Amino acid sequence: MNTLKYQSQAVAKPYFIFAMILFVGQILFGLLMGLQYVVGDIVGGLIPFNVARMVHTNLLIVWLLFGFMGAAYYLVPEEAETELHSPKLAIALFWIFAAAGVLTILGYLFVPYATLAHITGNDLWPTMGREFLEQPTITKIGIVVVALGFLYNLGMTILKGRKTAINMVLMTGLIGLAVFFLFAFYNPTNLALDKYFWWFVVHLWVEGVWELIMGAILAFVLIKVTGVDREVIEKWLYVIIAMALISGILGTGHHFYWLMTPAYWQWVGSIFSAIEPLPFFAMVLYAFNMVNRRRREHPNKAATLWALGTSVMAFLGAGVWGFLHTLAPVNYFTHGTQITAAHGHMAFYGAYAMIVMTIMSYAMPKLRGVGEANCNRAQVTEMWGFWLMTVGMVFITLFLTGAGVLQVWLQRLPESGEALSFMATQDKLAIFYWLREIAGVVFLLGLIAYIASFFVKEKQVA
Amino acid sequence: MANNSLSSTDALIANAPVCRPHELKRLPGDLAMWFFILAELTVFAIFFIGFAIAENLNLVMFAEGKTQLHKVAGLINTIALITSSYFVAISLHAMRAGNNQQAVIRLGLALMFASVYIVLKLWEYQALFAQGIDIETNTFFTLYFLITAFHFMHILLGMVILAYMAKNAYQGKYNDPRSENEFSGFESGACYWHMVDLLWIILFPLIYVI
Numbered sequence: 250m251n252t253l254k255y256q257s258q259a260v261a262k263p264y265f266i267f268a269m270i271l272f273v274g275q276i277l278f279g280l281l282m283g284l285q286y287v288v289g290d291i292v293g294g295l296i297p298f299n300v301a302r303m304v305h306t307n308l309l310i311v312w313l314l315f316g317f318m319g320a321a322y323y324l325v326p327e328e329a330e331t332e333l334h335s336p337k338l339a340i341a342l343f344w345i346f347a348a349a350g351v352l353t354i355l356g357y358l359f360v361p362y363a364t365l366a367h368i369t370g371n372d373l374w375p376t377m378g379r380e381f382l383e384q385p386t387i388t389k390i391g392i393v394v395v396a397l398g399f400l401y402n403l404g405m406t407i408l409k410g411r412k413t414a415i416n417m418v419l420m421t422g423l424i425g426l427a428v429f430f431l432f433a434f435y436n437p438t439n440l441a442l443d444k445y446f447w448w449f450v451v452h453l454w455v456e457g458v459w460e461l462i463m464g465a466i467l468a469f470v471l472i473k474v475t476g477v478d479r480e481v482i483e484k485w486l487y488v489i490i491a492m493a494l495i496s497g498i499l500g501t502g503h504h505f506y507w508l509m510t511p512a513y514w515q516w517v518g519s520i521f522s523a524i525e526p527l528p529f530f531a532m533v534l535y536a537f538n539m540v541n542r543r544r545r546e547h548p549n550k551a552a553t554l555w556a557l558g559t560s561v562m563a564f565l566g567a568g569v570w571g572f573l574h575t576l577a578p579v580n581y582f583t584h585g586t587q588i589t590a591a592h593g594h595m596a597f598y599g600a601y602a603m604i605v606m607t608i609m610s611y612a613m614p615k616l617r618g619v620g621e622a623n624c625n626r627a628q629v630t631e632m633w634g635f636w637l638m639t640v641g642m643v644f645i646t647l648f649l650t651g652a653g654v655l656q657v658w659l660q661r662l663p664e665s666g667e668a669l670s671f672m673a674t675q676d677k678l679a680i681f682y683w684l685r686e687i688a689g690v691v692f693l694l695g696l697i698a699y700i701a702s703f704f705v706k707e708k709q710v711a
Numbered sequence: 712m713a714n715n716s717l718s719s720t721d722a723l724i725a726n727a728p729v730c731r732p733h734e735l736k737r738l739p740g741d742l743a744m745w746f747f748i749l750a751e752l753t754v755f756a757i758f759f760i761g762f763a764i765a766e767n768l769n770l771v772m773f774a775e776g777k778t779q780l781h782k783v784a785g786l787i788n789t790i791a792l793i794t795s796s797y798f799v800a801i802s803l804h805a806m807r808a809g810n811n812q813q814a815v816i817r818l819g820l821a822l823m824f825a826s827v828y829i830v831l832k833l834w835e836y837q838a839l840f841a842q843g844i845d846i847e848t849n850t851f852f853t854l855y856f857l858i859t860a861f862h863f864m865h866i867l868l869g870m871v872i873l874a875y876m877a878k879n880a881y882q883g884k885y886n887d888p889r890s891e892n893e894f895s896g897f898e899s900g901a902c903y904w905h906m907v908d909l910l911w912i913i914l915f916p917l918i919y920v921i
Contacts, residue, residue, distance in 0.1 A: 513853045
């Protein structure tokens with residue numbers, strides 16, 4: 250049963266499917282690293298920890314980008330009330346991006362990083378070697394080309410169609426994503442200076458423009474599943490993005506504390522970071538409010554669950570766990586400990602992985618021609634996936650937080666001489682790492698349930 | 712006698728302003744704006760608390776810093792902002808009375824008083840810079856510049872909002888009888904301006920005087 254309003258929305262489907270494949274890869278490498286934390290090398294030196302880590306984080310970023318693109322291809326035509334400008338371009342870009350992504354990951358796995366840098370001409374234009382931005386320069390150029398084609402396609406669609414607040418906010422977010430990525434091409438030799446530009450990508454993505462993307466997708470799904478007036482939802486969207494941008498941009502200061510910057514950054518960073526949880530809190534209020542005031546009972550209960558879940562988990566992971574260590578006097582001790590890892594895990598899952606799964610949950614039944622929603626059995630399986638992944642992530646975060654607190658206590662707080670070394674401290678944290686690994690297995694089970702839900706069909710009544 | 716007092720009570724009741732219950736309960740402006748205002752107040756509250764704590768830790772530095780601020784300029788700015796807020800308030804009255812032209816004129820006056828603030832504040836900054844004082848001089852001036860500059864940006868944003876309200880009022884966009892609450896947008900803008908004013912009323916004594 251075809252329920253797509255615009256047939257060109259169908260280009261979102263390969264993006265979503267490929268995102269899920271990469272997601273599985275990300276989790277497998279995460280589990281491998283989790284084990285490497287406590288038992289050391291277990292694959293005969295084939296996949297060193299640093300490579301596994303690079304693959305884990307790069308897969309995350311790439312699958313989220315695929316997810317955002319799929320989300321945009323799905324929702325922009327529907328919001329603009331017109332067909333996508335060029336479905337062919339969208340499909341071509343999909344294959345280019347997928348091929349570049351796979352080649353890059355294979356490069357990480359099968360070629361030593363230094364060799365990869367050499368053969369991709371990093372000497373000519375050095376951009377490699379920085380956390381999350383490890384991609385060879387040529388891959389980075391590929392990302393820019395894909396992003397430009399993608400923005401052109403969406404831009405043309407919006408120009409000829411209806412202009413809604415959701416489309417405008419989403420486009421602003423996506424353009425910002427592309428623009429801030431350009432800082433990845435500048436790599437000053439001065440390490441402190443390098444970090445500035447590095448944060449302009451990393452921070453202004455996840456605590457700036459990505460929040461716009463999240464807000465727009467959440468608003469779209471809420472309008473669809475609740476039937477609440479667009480006007481009400483749009484007004485809140487504006488308030489949320491205004492707060493997200495003000496607090497997020499000035500909150501960049503929390504990365505400047507220890508980069509030889511003037512001391513006032515400690516004030517700016519601390520105070521505006523303290524406000525960063527507020528837009529996420531507003532999203533919780535607004536998601537629950539809209540669902541309570543719903544004017545229709547949408548058959549896709551799972552999508553509603555994801556929409557509510559992402560608001561709560563984003564508030565906890567990005568908002569609360571972020572605030573945990575953004576005050577300068579606290580960050581002085583916690584900088585770069587497992588507290589950061591705890592925050593990173595829950596924030597990426599809660600805000601970005603979950604928002605992609607929210608729109609997928611809503612859109613996939615329509616894209617696959619199932620109808621408005623999956624059958625009840627499939628939705629129940631999907632909800633199992635939701636809860637197992639979410640509970641798994643809560644425990645991953647709690648165990649890493651425990652590890653981080655102990656790490657600060659042993660390694661950071663004692664006066665010099667009494668403090669344990671980094672590696673000696675890591676040994677003491679083993680119990681937390683084991684528990685985190687178990688929670689990680691629960692997360693994988695949730696992911697398997699989630700993927701399985703795509704294949705579950707209603708039992709045939711004899 | 713008893714009769715007299717009864718009639719005077721009656722007169723009081725008769726002359727009292729009529730308050731319909733739903734009007735008492737109604738929040739002026741939009742709830743979303745109030746959420747935004749509360750968020751803004753939270754930022755400033757954290758700034759003020761931070762200032763107070765830093766002051767307690769550096770009593771001499773802060774006392775000395777305050778002597779270098781121009782209190783008269785601060786006082787004039789306080790009066791300018793309160794006057795500006797007054798014109799915004801009576802502009803809303805004019806709107807409700809259906810007199811858009813008068814509302815626009817009053818918003819214009821509010822903007823004029825806001826401009827007094829802008830000019831004077833810039834002059835103050837310039838005078839401090841001329842003495843070689845800037846954001847990195849010491850903790851007092853770090854906070855002085857951060858808090859007042861952040862407030863300054865709010866004044867600028869508020870002025871944009873007031874100008875936008877004036878434009879809409881001039882074009883009669885608030886006079887839509889079909890709307891549930893036709894002045895909600897105007898009230899939201901007015902609330903924002905009152906917040907900016909209120910913040911200065913706390914900021915001025917805290918940073919300049921006490």
